[in-house]
Amino acid sequence: xxxxxxxxxxxxxxxxxxxxxxxxxxxxxxxxxxxxxxxxxxxxxxxxxxxxxxxxxxxxxxxxxxxxxxxxxxxxxxxxxxxxxxxxxxxxxxxxxxxxxxxxxxxxxxxxxxxxxxxxxxxxxxxxxxxxx
Amino acid sequence: xxxxxxxxxxxxxxxxxxxxxxxxxxxxxxxxxxxxxxxxxxxxxxxxxxxxxxxxxxxxxxxxxxxxxxxxxxxxxxxxxxxxxxxxxxxxxxxxxxxxxxxxxxxxxxxxxxxxxxxxxxxxxxxxxxxxxxxxxxxxxxxxxxxxxxxxxxxxxxxxxxxxxxxxxxxxxxxxxxxxxxxxxxxxxxxxxxxxxxxxxxxxxxxxxxxxxxxxxxxxxxxxxxxxxxx
Numbered sequence: 001x002x003x004x005x006x007x008x009x010x011x012x013x014x015x016x017x018x019x020x021x022x023x024x025x026x027x028x029x030x031x032x033x034x035x036x037x038x039x040x041x042x043x044x045x046x047x048x049x050x051x052x053x054x055x056x057x058x059x060x061x062x063x064x065x066x067x068x069x070x071x072x073x074x075x076x077x078x079x080x081x082x083x084x085x086x087x088x089x090x091x092x093x094x095x096x097x098x099x100x101x102x103x104x105x106x107x108x109x110x111x112x113x114x115x116x117x118x119x120x121x122x123x124x125x126x127x128x129x130x131x132x133x
Numbered sequence: 134x135x136x137x138x139x140x141x142x143x144x145x146x147x148x149x150x151x152x153x154x155x156x157x158x159x160x161x162x163x164x165x166x167x168x169x170x171x172x173x174x175x176x177x178x179x180x181x182x183x184x185x186x187x188x189x190x191x192x193x194x195x196x197x198x199x200x201x202x203x204x205x206x207x208x209x210x211x212x213x214x215x216x217x218x219x220x221x222x223x224x225x226x227x228x229x230x231x232x233x234x235x236x237x238x239x240x241x242x243x244x245x246x247x248x249x250x251x252x253x254x255x256x257x258x259x260x261x262x263x264x265x266x267x268x269x270x271x272x273x274x275x276x277x278x279x280x281x282x283x284x285x286x287x288x289x290x291x292x293x294x295x296x297x298x299x300x301x302x303x304x305x306x307x308x309x310x311x312x313x314x315x316x317x318x319x320x321x322x323x324x325x326x327x328x329x330x331x332x333x334x335x336x337x338x339x340x341x342x343x344x345x346x347x348x349x350x351x352x353x354x355x356x357x358x359x360x361x362x363x364x
């Protein structure tokens with residue numbers, strides 16, 4: 001696949017991820033109840049796992065998606081490297097958070113799962129970008 | 134790119150992920166605290182022994198300060214406040230007759246909140262609201278998963294000495310319970326409450342005003358109560 005197509009995919013996926021993370025950040029700071037069909041969103045968002053060293057995980061996610069979005073606008077080797085590191089580490093952390101939701105918290109947040117899928121796809125796409133360079 | 138580049142990217146990503154996971158594990162301190170509590174662990178009946186309970190009100194009717202607690206039985210932070218702050222406030226303010234606490238139940242989170250809330254308010258008609266809400270907090274399930282079943286309510290009710298469980302279940306859609314729900318919603322709208330737990334307080338002869346808590350332990354609300362008591 002050409003780098004142009006991969007950059008387009010990174011752009012679309014990271015925009016979607018930023019929208020999801022942005023919604024979670026908005027809900028957190030405005031005390032808005034999350035729209036939730038899985039029934040566990042508030043439990044997950046108010047669990048200890050939703051905050052990392054005092055920073056909401058949603059904020060970290062938003063920053064990560066915005067960095068990934070920025071890498072989609074560049075063809076440089078640095079952008080591809082940064083994109084791969086951010087996306088792969090993000091996907092690993094997302095896998096841990098998914099485990100925490102299912103096994104420890106015993107509640108699933110649809111927005112978190114959506115974000116997990118997006119970051120996993122981004123990890124694959126960003127690694128493919130390394131190959132295309 | 135070279136094989137070494139892939140290895141470097143993989144190693145850095147692993148290190149970053151390991152750091153994130155370690156920080157999360159340290160912060161999580163073992164996960165959700167409330168779920169594992171036993172249904173039979175009714176500590177609050179002991180804590181509240183001898184304190185007047187009338188409907189949603191806990192404490193002496195002529196206590197100089199009134200504290201209103203807006204809470205949703207499904208809200209994890211409400212459960213945390215109930216465990217961390219409530220016992221201390223009862224000991225230091227309610228039992229000595231300084232403060233009375235009024236429970237304003239809101240069903241923010243969904244259908245299970247409504248079911249739980251109705252049972253809580255019906256128990257309040259028998260002067261047992263506070264032990265019931267405490268036990269529900271200790272046994273919170275996944276939001277709107279149907280955890281507030283008749284079976285759970287019966288088990289919770291059976292664990293509260295002196296509560297007529299069948300009567301509480303019969304009365305959970307009664308006009309007095311509907312009035313309590315409506316009164317809490319009206320107060321919520323009047324004070325602009327948008328999340329739980331939230332608080333409002335008034336001193337002797339004063340009007341209710343929102344109180345911002347700074348933490349979920351008793352220290353988060355003590356200054357506000359002390360200020361009202363000093364007036």
